[in-house]
Amino acid sequence: MDGKEIIRVEGLRKRFGAVQAVDGLDFSVREGEIFGFLGPNGAGKTTTIRMLVGLLKPDEGSAWVNGHDVLKESVRAKESVGVVPESSNLYAELSALENLIYMAQLYGVPKKEWRGRGVELLQEFNLLDRQDSKFQGLSRGLKRRLTLAAALVHRPRILFLDEPTTGLDVMSARGLRQMIKKLKGKGVTVFLTTHLIQEAEDLCDRVAIIVKGKIRVTDTPAALKEKVRETEVLEIRLNPLSQDLPKQLEALPGVEKATLLEDKLRLYGKSLLGSIYQILNHLNGQGIGVLSIQTLTPTLEDAFVKLTGIDAEIMRVEKPVKMGGPG
């Protein structure tokens, strides 16, 4: 990847009362890439985006978007940016087309293009048949699509997406991801935050893993997986499953990490297969039946668990949807 830097962040910090939400971030995003901020809820992802798009003033540090300082030249920086916030916050009383036209007015699109650009976007996002529907009457998925369309009305070079698929059903989320991939094909740089490891793996060229306001590691999903290539992963379906089982198994030699995933237990370690006899013995001693055992190729999720020590289950916890939010 050799695109030039289009976003640069140096020493960014933000504190809310006793909570250090963002704690000295340094990173850059290259032109034309999809860059993902991956982390659990409360990691500082949204706070970072809000500082980059001018909604929040950092306590310390600097950031440049498309070559413009976000504090000193905030209006210029905003001109090249489209934002899809976590909540789909267009105007409830306006129709789909009216919302797009209003956005075109706010972003200085020439008057003669307002309607044409609106219709073009509605067509592109399969919303043309809903152009006269009020925003409040649209489904959650359609609201999200329209919010994405609204962010593109002035043809921005950079698109910020904050948890783009939160609260969406599987089909809507899949459709939205395809649209994001298409945008990359058109040369738009995408900066997205997500707590969904699979989403980051599917979409992003590079991923920064952020925990408690600090970036733990930044790399391509393939390189991150490479970091845990030597780690063996075993997935065991058990009956019954007890909550304290991971702790017991982590005490066994060869088991570095154990996590529960629904009705399965996932184990990580460099010499897991060598310890399989002891693991099965332990389970047998507890009266736990083994239904199946599977060895897995490490995924980004495994890399995340290994690099952060955070259970993948925590990442699956959805943020509560705000009123007027993605719904």
Place this chain on the structure above:
Amino acid sequence: MMGKELRIAYYIARKDLKAYYLKPPLISWGLLLPMVFILAFYLRNPKDISEISPGLVGMTMLFSTTSMAAIVISFERRIDALERLLMAPIHLWTILLGKGLGAAAFGFTMALFALILMVFVFGLQVSYPFSLFVSLIISCFAFAFLGILISVGVREVFEAMTLSNFFRFPMIFLCGVFFPILSMPIALQVIGFCLPLTYSVDALRQSLLSHGGVIHRWLDIFILAGFCFLFFEVSLAVFRKRTEGSS
């Protein structure tokens, strides 16, 4: 540059008027309440409606502009739509000017409606149409920015309306709406002269009835312009503080 910002302020105002003029709190506080007052005073003493008309027009403007300001700020803040404006490449003052313009336009329309009612139904005569027009415009902007100042600190529409009433109701008793300000005790007169509605009613009284002014009507208008500037600057500072530090 300035032209672009003013144009966008106009788009913001136009959108607000289109989106919110039928909101229930606006109808009840901004339209029904002033109309009920006008009818109540007319039915009580039809002959004296002229004398009280400046106060009633002033009160109509106060309630309708501040109600609209409360809606356009706090309602949009609640549904996070205000962030849309903050993310756009425009200055903060453009947003406030647009919001104020929408509220002032709504108040001006309501005041005009009240005036037409008084002229054509109750037989009121206008003495100085030009100063009447200017005082209506300046008053609407002063009340709009006052409404915005009250609303920038709260999130819910009902909170903004309740807070507005802490200012609106005392004002209608202290600013010469129902009885001349000079007939009140000195302490209350001092408070009254610190409030914009006093100057608005005073300018309207002279423009409509050509008598009964406390100070010259153009001085009233000049002071109202000062209130406009003051409320705009303070609400800009509060708005900036609220938006930059929010989580």
